[in-house]
Amino acid sequence: MTGRLPDGRWLLPDGRCVLPGNRWDLAPRDVDPPTVSVVVPFYEQQPQLELVLAALSVQTHPATRLQVVVADDGSSVPPDVGALEGTVVVRQEDRGFRAAAARNLGARAADGSVLCFLDADTVPEPTYVDRAVRLSAGAADVVAVGRRRHADLAGWSPSRLLEWFDGGAAPTELTEPRWLRDAYRESDDLLHADHRSYRHVISAVLTCERDFFWAVGGFDEGFVGYGGEDWEFAARAWERGGVLAHVAEAVAWHDGPDWAERSTSDRVGKNAEALALASRITDPAARRHGIRFALPDVRVVVDTDGHSAATLLVTVGAVLRDLDATIHLVGENAGALRASWGDADPRIVLGTPGTGARSRIVVHIRRPITAEPGALGDRVAELDDHRAGRLDVVAGDDVIVEIRSVRADARAQRHAAALACDAATLAEELFPVLRRDVATTALELLDEEPRLDW
Incomplete structure (x- = not known):
């Protein structure tokens, strides 16, 4: 039944659900435990790994449905995983800090339907796996982040750890990042996530279904050095239709303080992380220096039929004034009209976007328009604010500007066939559709030749 x-x-044929919007709270919880692969990236951390493996040996999740994959990032001595049944070790060469590539290596060796990423210095409580994977067991596309707490576990043995879990003395607890706690509280554990909530996803306690992980493309292996790959993955997962959730009751303990609490500040390292992210994440906060990047936030398709060179110039100019965008001119006369401008703007190209073209938003402009400064940006912001799938600007019965969320379309396209449903219709069912009259939007149809002189 679907x-x-x-x-x-x-309802999908396999019994899981496709959720509307970011409504992870609608995911069924009374479901059979899925098969899970815990992927642990590792580098020269044998004592810490032994604590993690001890904790994984006492998980409440059925042991017969739990696999552990240790992905070694080129340690001089291979990790010793002891006798923990079902543990696989995979290794890659030491070519710098390549946690993203190590996680992907581990994911490729995984058998479970759900991937549970856990760092080698982050010790899960006995209920961690069971709680972390519950949303993914009942619903598609969920990217869940557990609660990472901090403790001083230096010198701890596996036996002492298990005594703690059995009611014994606890370690010294360290400060938990307030900014992250506040973000989860203010968003109701990411129930009210938006396109900037990627900042609240941590790969040390990250869970998602294996098929969705690879549909997103896994971690970007171009990241070398500490940090950034989790934010980039989360931003891309959101773009591809992911449902972000914080599972507060899934607790794992990081051995040592949070990065911000450490005694030394690596500003050079953090700047390297920011530089790596700016070209990959279209958040305006990452792009506040005025540099244009190859990946645009918005792709705009402009139908050139009915345009003169002047109306097309005004229309395109209104877009580029407002948006971090690439413009695709589509129509038989597109090349000739654009050639008359004599410009060399690389943000403007001829032809429809290719299948590999990425962006967060797609805008289709069907008629010549002009706009007050900020008007198109306001419409995109309105789409974001309402977590909508589409916003139509209309003149009478005609849609003159259509603004679409790539996220909504990606989720619908992924599941439409299994649900025997048209993808466009499914997107409208899963995400709100907004309709605005052109007269209320500070946009205006260009019904006559504009003045270009000065």
Whole structure:
């Protein structure tokens, strides 16, 4: 049985649900435990790894449905995983800090339907796996982040750790990052996530279904050095239709303080992370220095039929004034009209976006328009604010500007066939559709030749 349920969920043939919006709270919890692969990236951390493996040996998740994959990032001595049943070790060469590549290496060796990423210095409580994977067991596309707490575990043995879990003396607890706690509280554990919530996803306690992980493309192996790959993955997962969730009851303990609490500040390292992210994440906060990057936030398709060179110039100019965008001119006369400008703007190209073209938003402009400064940016912001799938600007019965969320379309396209549903219709069912009259938007149809002189 498949189809739409009264609360907006869609039931897949395998019994899981496709959720509307970011409604992880609608995911069923009373489901059979999935097969899980815990992927642990490792480098020269044998004592800490032994604590993690001891903790994994006492998980409440059924042992017969739990695999552990240790992905070694080129340690001089291979990790010793002891006798923990079902543990696989995979290794890559030491070519610098390559946690993203190590996690992907581990994921390729995974058998489980759900991937549970856990750092080698982050010790899960006995209920961690069971709680962390529950959302992914019942719903598609979920990217869940557990709660990472901090403790001083230096010198601890596996036996002492297990005594703690059995009610014995606890370690000294260290400060938990307040900014992250506040973000989870203010977003209701990411229930009200938006396109900037990637900042609240941590790969040390990250869980998602294996198929969705690879549909997103895994971690970007171009990251070499500490940090950034989790934010980039989360931003891309959101773009591809992911449901972000914080599972506060899934607790794992990081051995040592949070980066911000450490005694030394690596500003050069943090700047390297920011530089790596700016070209990959279209958040305006990452792009506040005025540099244009190859990956645009918005792709704009402009139909050139009915345009003169002047109306097309005004239309395109209105877009580029407002948006971090690449413009695609589509129409038989597109090349000739653009050639008359004599410009060399690399943000403007001829032809429709290719299948590999990425962006967070797609805008289709069907008629010549002009706009007050900020008007198109305001419409994109409105789409974001309402977590909508589409916003149509209309003149009478005609849609003159269509603004679409790539996230909404990606989720619908991924599941439409299994649900025997048209993808466009499914997107409208899963995400709100907004409709605005052109007269209320500070946009205006260009019905006559504009003045270009000065």
